[in-house]
Amino acid sequence: MKLYWKINYRTLLLVVFFSSIIVTACKSSENEEDKFPDTMNRGTIHISVDESFKPVIDEQVQVYESNHPGTKIIVHYKPEAECLNDMLTDSIRMIIATRYFNEDEISI
Secondary structure, three states, X not given: OHHXXXXXXXXXXXXXXXXXXXXXXXXXXXXXXXXXXXXOOEEEEEEEEEHHHHHHHHHHHXXXXXXXXXXXXXXXEEOHHHHHHHHHOOOOOEEEOOOOOOHHHHHO
C-alpha cells in the first residue's frame, strides 16, 4: 500500500513542478506590447515616398487607417534620391520608389 502512495506523491510533485515552470514562462500581453509597440493593428510609422506616387499613396493610407483605427502612417513625399538616402541612413523604416538598389547601395 505504501508503494501506491509514493507513486501518487511523485506524480503530484511532477505535476506541481511542471505547472510552476509553465506559469513562470508565460508572459502577459502587456509585456509583449511594450516590446513591440508597432504592429499591423496599432502604432505609428514614418515612410518616405517618391512624389510621383502621392495620389495613389494618399488613397492607400486613408483606406488602411480606416480599416485599422489604431494605426497612423506619416508619409514624407520626397524626390526618389532622398527616399533612398533615408533608407540607407536608417532614418526611415520603409520607402516607396520606382527603382531597385544598385550594387553599392546593397552592399551598404
